[in-house]
Amino acid sequence: MKEYADMSSQEFREYGYKMVDWIASYLENIEEFPALAQINPGEVKNKFPLTPPQNPQPFEELFGEIDKKVMPGMTHWNHPGFMAYFNSSSAGPGILAEFLSAAFNINGMLWKSSPASTELEEVTMNWFRQMVGLPEDFWGIIYDGASASTMHGIIAAREQANKFNLRQKGLGGWNNSPRFKIYASEFAHNSVDKAVITLGFGLESLTKIGMDEQFRMNVEELKKCIAKDKAEGKIPMCIVATIGTTSVTSIDPIEEIAEICKKENIWLHIDAAHGGNSAVVPEKRHLTNGWEMADSIVINPQKWMFMPIDISIFLTRKRDVLRRGISLSAEYLKTDQDEEVKNQMDYSLQLGRKFRSLKVWFTIHYYGVEGIQNIIRNHFKLAEEFKNILLSNKSFELVAPLTFSTICFRAKPEGIEEKYLNEFNKKLMDAVNETGKIFVSHTVAAGKFTIRVVISGLRTNSNTIKTATDLFNKKLNELLRDKK
Ligand SMILES: Cc1ncc(COP(=O)(O)O)c(C=O)c1O
Structure with a gap:
């Protein structure tokens, strides 16, 4: 048995070149495939044996297997005719960056565990912030999707509103506790609902505000709900406003909502997962007017900036609040540099993280x-x-x-x-x-x-x-x- 169990570098070169050729032809000829998989459930699965191969199989065979077994089951997100959901297409530079990222296979949990990943993420997040025209005090971090970003926004909001040592005692830690309130429009993405469920607030904490005829959050209704909740002893904690709702890409009245947040000391999280990318075009910046007043914003370059999934950018001007809400260390994670660096693990639920900033940089x-x-x-x-x-x-x-x-x-x-x-x-x-x-x-x-x-x-x-x-x-x- 070989002690060194990886592919030889000769094999890696041979198959790697072949794979790059395969990908180049695929992207070149993508219109030959249907945009939507024309297939029934189970058809892919049934082409594979029920048990794994016991002995090595020639790697070469995989190319044919991809064509035969995988391709018929593909909905091609890179197809020009893919116009469903929010399209996410990937460009060559990002695809190559993913390749390199897998080869490095770092874990960027700590500065020490990957200084380059931590610092390149800081550099590219600062570039991205400038590209979409946000002020200097916004700091960014990459998560795997907008759902995770919004959840982190609500974690920070919870920390800001926290008067009950919530981090320590949890939601069940006191009797007759006032219920925290979160507000979003009826067309807000259901990742808000998921975050509310996951964080233990419960769906009753989330008030869905009605919309006007253009599907924008009704601010008068929002104000009334906040006043009523306060009168009942509840604590308005977070408003999630959307720039580009999933349903119809409507834009909530951000400036008015931001004023309410300021007056009431409520965290403003803006879900601009798709729409926010357009702020890179200066003449379209009016669509995001007011977002500079937010406490946190999510923008997904995977949705409209051709970076391969997964990449979601979370920007906040209150990084320390987020850190207070979620950081946790352990003896084995302590390093000599902790006082002078930012360890990404301190700002996310995820401990291990891959080198995602490579695709931002390359693109x-x-x-x-x-x-x-x-x-x-x-x-x-x-x-x-x-x-x-x-x-x-x-x-x-x-x-x-x-x-x-x-x-x-x-x-x-x-x-x-x-x-x-x-x-x-x-x-x-x-x-x-x-x-x-x-x-x-x-x-x-x-x-x-x-x-x-x-x-x-x-x-x-x-x-x-x-x-x-x-x-x-x-x-x-x-x-x-x-x-x-
Ligand atoms: C406005 C909006 N927010 C959040 C999400 C969730 O995104 P993700 O799949 O990155 O979690 C979506 C998904 O389409 C979306 O349209």
Whole structure:
């Protein structure tokens, strides 16, 4: 038996070059694959043996296996026609950075355990902050997703509001305790609900505030809820406002909400997971007006800045509050540098962490800020293009205003009663998705089944817009014809 059990460097080179070739061809020819996997549950699983191979198999075989067994089960997020959810597409520099990150395989829990990772994260978070135009007192850290970022925002909010030694005693530590309150709009992402459940506050602590006709949080209702809760002895602790709701990319009235937070001493966390990326484009900064007043903000470059999943950036101007709320050490983690460095473990639930800042560095280095601005700027233009072509057919209508680059619409053809429109639009969406040429998803807004077309994929271009609008018109006509 070999003592050194890894692949030989000769093998690594051979397969590594081959893998890079495979990836390059895949990305080059991605449009040959359907955007949405055309497959039934279980079909991937059934291609694999029930038990693992007992003996080494030729590595070479894996290339064929990926083609045969994995590819048919892939929904291709990098496909230009992938316009569902919030698209996350990856660019070459980030893919290569992931490769390097896996090779280094560091654990950045402490400065000492990986000085380069800790310090490069600090550098790139400072770059990113500047790129989106936030003030110098915002400090950033990378988490694995916006759900984790929002949870850390609420942890810090809890620490700020904490009058009961909560960290020590927990929520059950005193009798008849006032209930902490968290507020978010009805369209806030359900990661807020999850954080509230996970942190033990319970869903009754979360008040979902109604929205105006443009799906923005109703500030008057928010004020009333806060006043009522205070009168009942509850403690308003955190408001989560959204810049770019998942459903329709609406923007809560940030400036007014920030004023309330200031007056009431409530933590303001802003979920700008998708929308926040657009602040890199100077002429779009008005969309994020007021966010500089937040206590914490989450922005996911994996959603609109072409960095491979997973990367979520959490920015806060109250780093010390977060640290107080979550840091914990142990003898084996103590180092001589603890007084002079920032150990990432002190600011996150996660202890071990990978070298994620490499992909931030590589991406910014490769494109430059201007390159990134131009790609995102083009998405805004493509979204306008999509909207104009779509609405030239009077059978379509917008359900929500176009704010970023997500078009929320439905078909409302003459002759179909309102009560049948939801079912009709679901059929339209399914028919379009079944072609495999594009993949779109939906929401329900004001009771209306709404099709969302998200234009934030790196490879989405004018041809994709034409394909998509042609498809919607064609499938609409087919459905109407079938109805006759
Ligand atoms: C506005 C918003 N916030 C949070 C999330 C959760 O993101 P993640 O999957 O990174 O946890 C999403 C997901 O789409 C989102 O749209």
